[in-house]
Amino acid sequence: MMAKYSKNISEQMALAAQKAYPNECCGILVGKKSEQSEIEITEIREAPNQFQGQKAAHFKIDPLYLYHVEQEIEPRGLEIVGVYHSHPDCPAILSKEDYEYMVPGLEYVIMSVQNGEVVDVKSYKKAMPDRRSA
Ligand SMILES: [Zn+2]
Numbered sequence: 001m002m003a004k005y006s007k008n009i010s011e012q013m014a015l016a017a018q019k020a021y022p023n024e025c026c027g028i029l030v031g032k033k034s035e036q037s038e039i040e041i042t043e044i045r046e047a048p049n050q051f052q053g054q055k056a057a058h059f060k061i062d063p064l065y066l067y068h069v070e071q072e073i074e075p076r077g078l079e080i081v082g083v084y085h086s087h088p089d090c091p092a093i094l095s096k097e098d099y100e101y102m103v104p105g106l107e108y109v110i111m112s113v114q115n116g117e118v119v120d121v122k123s124y125k126k127a128m129p130d131r132r133s134a
Pocket residue numbers: 085086087094095098110
């Protein structure tokens with residue numbers, strides 16, 4: 001079950017990806033999770049790419065930034081539901097590194113950016129450890 005989000009949200013993500021090109025953009029997906037763990041993304045927060053080194057192929061979000069976003073959205077009944085980032089001149093496929101850092105239950109949106117334009121968007125989720133699926 002993929003997350004639901006409006007056209008406005010996808011436009012905001014695409015804009016962030018285009019702006020960061022040829023580097024990777026990254027940010028936080030904010031929204032709500034139902035009891036069936038269905039995710040609805042209602043807002044995004046652009047995060048600075050804190051990776052030390054090749055930002056064209058890596059991203060890192062400062063944990064303190066996550067904390068601040070959490071503090072800000074919690075009073076409104078919202079939570080962090082995922083992370084988005086871009087793959088400049090690469091397909092929207094999870095890298096080994098992406099997969100390793102995934103938190104189960106969160107939504108991961110990857111955008112493929114070719115020549116500064118978003119050409120593909122894919123979502124991924126890592127299964128909860130107790131009910132593993134390939
Ligand atoms: Zn990636």
